Amino acid sequence: MTMVAPAQADNQVTVASDVRAADALVKLRSVYKTYESDRGNILALENINLDIGKGEFLSLLGPSGCGKSTLLRCLAGLERISGGEVWVDGKALAGPPENLGIVFQRDMLLDWRTVLDNVLLPLEFLRRPTKPYVEPALKLLETFGLRRSADRYPWELSGGMRQRVAICRALLSDPALLLMDEPFGALDAITRDNLNIELQRIWTQTHKTILFITHSINEAILLSNRVAVMARDPGRIEEIVEVDLPWPRTLAMRETPEFIHYAARVRTIFERLGAFTG
Amino acid sequence: MTDSAVTPLNKAAPASGLHRWWQGSSRLRFLIVFTVVVIGLWEWACRASGVKSFTFPAPSLVWRELIADPMWLAQNTAYTLSAALAGFAISAALGLLLSIGIVYSRVLDRTLFTSLVASNAIPKVAIAPLFVLWIGTGIESKVLMAVLVSIFPMVVDSVVGLRSVDPGTLDLARTYRGSNLQIFWKIRFPGALPSIFAGMKVAISLALVGTIVGEFVGSNWGLGFVILQSQGQFNTPRVFAAILVLSVLGIVLYQIVDLIERRAMPWHVSHRNRHDDH
Numbered sequence: 001m002t003m004v005a006p007a008q009a010d011n012q013v014t015v016a017s018d019v020r021a022a023d024a025l026v027k028l029r030s031v032y033k034t035y036e037s038d039r040g041n042i043l044a045l046e047n048i049n050l051d052i053g054k055g056e057f058l059s060l061l062g063p064s065g066c067g068k069s070t071l072l073r074c075l076a077g078l079e080r081i082s083g084g085e086v087w088v089d090g091k092a093l094a095g096p097p098e099n100l101g102i103v104f105q106r107d108m109l110l111d112w113r114t115v116l117d118n119v120l121l122p123l124e125f126l127r128r129p130t131k132p133y134v135e136p137a138l139k140l141l142e143t144f145g146l147r148r149s150a151d152r153y154p155w156e157l158s159g160g161m162r163q164r165v166a167i168c169r170a171l172l173s174d175p176a177l178l179l180m181d182e183p184f185g186a187l188d189a190i191t192r193d194n195l196n197i198e199l200q201r202i203w204t205q206t207h208k209t210i211l212f213i214t215h216s217i218n219e220a221i222l223l224s225n226r227v228a229v230m231a232r233d234p235g236r237i238e239e240i241v242e243v244d245l246p247w248p249r250t251l252a253m254r255e256t257p258e259f260i261h262y263a264a265r266v267r268t269i270f271e272r273l274g275a276f277t278g
Numbered sequence: 279m280t281d282s283a284v285t286p287l288n289k290a291a292p293a294s295g296l297h298r299w300w301q302g303s304s305r306l307r308f309l310i311v312f313t314v315v316v317i318g319l320w321e322w323a324c325r326a327s328g329v330k331s332f333t334f335p336a337p338s339l340v341w342r343e344l345i346a347d348p349m350w351l352a353q354n355t356a357y358t359l360s361a362a363l364a365g366f367a368i369s370a371a372l373g374l375l376l377s378i379g380i381v382y383s384r385v386l387d388r389t390l391f392t393s394l395v396a397s398n399a400i401p402k403v404a405i406a407p408l409f410v411l412w413i414g415t416g417i418e419s420k421v422l423m424a425v426l427v428s429i430f431p432m433v434v435d436s437v438v439g440l441r442s443v444d445p446g447t448l449d450l451a452r453t454y455r456g457s458n459l460q461i462f463w464k465i466r467f468p469g470a471l472p473s474i475f476a477g478m479k480v481a482i483s484l485a486l487v488g489t490i491v492g493e494f495v496g497s498n499w500g501l502g503f504v505i506l507q508s509q510g511q512f513n514t515p516r517v518f519a520a521i522l523v524l525s526v527l528g529i530v531l532y533q534i535v536d537l538i539e540r541r542a543m544p545w546h547v548s549h550r551n552r553h554d555d556h
Contacts, residue, residue: 076453095455102453108446112468112545124464125454153545 024051024087025177025209026075031084033070033235043234044070048084050228050237054176055207059220059227061266067235068213072181075211076102089176097177101170101208105182107162109154109169115141116150119169126173133172140168144198160191164198171202178210184219193251196222200248221262222249229266231273239269335515340522343515351504355523358489358500361417362531365424366485370478372425373432378462380433381440391437398430403491410496420492420500427488428481435480439473440466472546475539482531490524501527 033045045067052058060068073079075086077096086093088100101122109118119137120130141147144164154162163183170178184192200223203210214220220227224243231238243262245253253259317337324336331339344351376394379386402423409419443466451461493502501520508516539546 073449076449078449078452096453100453102450104446104449106446108444108450110447110465110468112471112543121450121464122454125451125456125460155545155547 023054025054025056025089026050026052026211027085027087028071029085031071031074031086032082033067033074033079034082045074045081046234046236048237050240052177052209052211053225054209056226057203057210057212057224059212059214059224060230061214061217061220061227062230062235063215063232063270065235066230066232068230069181070235072179072211072213075177076100076179099173099176101173101175101178103163103166103170103178103180103183105185107154107159107166109162109165111154114151114153115146115157115165118154118165119172122169122173128173137168137172140172141165143202144168158191160187160195163187163195167199167202171206171208176209178208180210180212182213182215185214192219197251199223204248217263217266218254221245221259221266222251222254227266229269238273241266241269332512332514335518339515340518343513343519344522351519351523354499354501354504354520355527357417358420358486358493358502358524359527361420361492361500362424362482362486362489362527364417364421365488366428366478366482366531368421369425369429369432369481369485373429373477373481374436374474376429377433377436377440380437391433394430394433402426402488406491406495409492415496415498417499419495420489420497423492423495424485424488427491428484431480431484432477435473435477436470439470439477442473443469468543471543475535475542479532479535479539482535483528486524486528486531 028048028050031045031048032043034041034043036042048071050058060071062068070079074081075088075093075097077093081093088097091097109115110121113121116134116137119141120133123130123133138147138150141150144167146161146164146168149157149161149165154165157165163186167183170180184195187195196219202208203223212220212223221243227241227243228237229239229241230236241262245258245262321337324334335343376386376390380391381387405426406419406423409422413419413422447465447469448461451465456464489500490502490505493500494506497503501524504520505517508514508520
C-alpha cells in the first residue's frame with residue numbers, strides 16, 4: 001500500500017525516466033522481432049523501449065495482433081528477439097530468466113495432478129526439493145480460498161478457481177518478475193472483477209514486478225502504475241499512460257471522474273490509431 | 279429380493295455383499311437377465327427345430343462338453359493365455375518404445391513409422407505359415423503372431439498420444455527451464471496415457487486373435503488347436519465350448535486392462551462419473 005516509486009518520481013518529470021532506469025528490473029532497448037513467412041518478413045515488434053521498475057505493475061494494452069503477447073514471450077525466453085537488447089535484473093536475456101513466474105490465458109493445469117501438485121510443478125522443473133514448499137503452497141492456496149481444494153483435481157474446479165491455482169503456481173517460487181498474458185481474458189465479468197482485486201492484494205503485499213497483458217482498458221487502469229498502449233502493423237508502444245489513482249483501488253473507483261478520465265484518454269489514443277474503426 | 283425394497287425393516291438390515299452387488303449394478307443385472315433369456319431361447323430353438331448337434335449344438339450339450347474334461351481344457355486355455363499375454367506384453371513394451379522413438383526422431387518417423395503403416399496392409403494371417411517354417415510349431419510362433427497382429431494399434435495410438443501434447447504446457451515447462459526428460463515424464467507421457475491405454479485395449483484383444491491364428495497354422499496345444507481338432511472330429515459342441523472359453527478369456531483380459539487404466543488415471547474424463555456419485 002505504501003507504493004509507488006513511479007508515482008513519486010512523477011513530480012520531477014525530467015528525472016523520472018532516469019530514476020526508473022536505475023531501479024528497473026526489466027529494460028528493453030530498441031527491441032525488434034520479425035517473423036519469417038512466405039510473403040517475406042513480418043515485423044511483429046518495432047523499436048520497443050521500455051523500463052519496468054522494481055515492484056511496478058505495468059500493463060500492456062492493445063488490440064489483438066499488436067505484439068503484446070510476442071513481447072511477453074520474448075521476455076519469458078520463449079521467443080528470441082531479432083534485434084535490440086533486453087536486460088532482466090541486470091543480466092542480458094538469454095533464454096528464460098531465473099526467478100520468473102508466468103500465467104497464461106489458459107491455466108495450463110495438468111489434469112493428472114492435484115491442485116497442490118500442480119502448484120509444486122515449477123519447483124520440480126527448477127530441480128528444487130518440493131517438500132519444504134508444501135506448507136507455503138498450502139498457505140498460498142489458502143489466501144486464494146483454495147485450501148480445501150488442495151487435493152482435488154483441476155476438472156473439479158471452476159474456471160476462476162483454476163486460474164487462481166495457476167497464479168499460485170506462478171507465485172510459489174517467489175519470483176521477482178511475474179508475467180501475465182491475459183490471465184483473466186477467458187473468465188466471466190464477475191469472476192474477473194474478483195480476481196482483479198485479489199491480484200492487487202497479492203501485488204501490494206508482495207511488491208512483485210508484474211507485466212500484465214490485457215485488452216480491457218478498465219482492467220489495465222484499475223491495476224496498473226503505468227499502461228503501455230500498443231498499436232499494430234507494426235507492433236509498437238504508442239504511448240505510456242501513468243495512472244495516478246490512489247491505492248488500494250476498488251471496483252467502485254471505476255465510476256469516479258478520475259478513472260473515467262484515464263479511460264477516455266486511453267480510448268482517445270486508440271481512436272487516433274483507428275483501432276476502433278479498423 | 280423385491281420384497282426387501284418394500285419393507286423398510288429389511289432394507290435397514292445389513293445386506294449381504296452379494297445382495298448389495300446385485301442392487302448396485304443395474305447394468306450387470308440387465309446383462310445376467312439378458313444372457314439367461316438368450317441361452318433359454320437357444321436351447322428351446324434347438325430342441326424345437328430338431329437341428330443336428332454337429333450342425334448347431336444346444337447350450338446343454340456345450341455345457342456337457344465343457345465339464346467333460348476340465349483339466350484338459352484348462353491346460354489348453356493356459357497355453358493360449360500365456361502365448362497371448364507374452365505377445366501382448368512384448369507388443370505393449372516394444373510398441374511404446376518404438377512410438378517414443380518415432381515421436382522424438384524425424385528419421386525414425388520417416389522410415390520406421392512409414393514402413394509400419396505400409397506393412398500393416400499385409401494380411402498377417404497370410405504370413406503365419408512362414409513363421410511355422412522359420413521358428414517351428416512351438417509357442418514362439420504363436421507369441422510372434424500375437425505381437426505382429428497387436429503391435430500396430432499400440433504404436434499408432436501411442437504416437438498420437440505423445441504428439442497431441444498441449445503446446446501451452448510445453449511453454450510452461452520451458453519457462454521454468456524444464457529439461458526434455460522432465461518434459462517427457464511430467465507432461466508428455468502422462469498426457470499420452472489415455473491414448474496408450476486405448477491402444478492396449480485393442481492390442482490385448484488382437485493378441486488373442488494372433489495366438490489363435492498361430493495355433494490354427496500349426497500346433498498341438500491351445501484353444502485354436504482344440505477348435506481345429508474338434509472340427510475334424512465333427513465334435514461341434516466342443517468347438518462351441520472352446521469358443522466360449524475363448525470369448526470369456528477375451529472379456530476378462532480386456533476388463534483387466536480397463537481396471538489397470540482406471541487405477542492409473544482416475545483423473546481421466548472417462549472415469550470421472552465415479553467421483554460425481556457423492
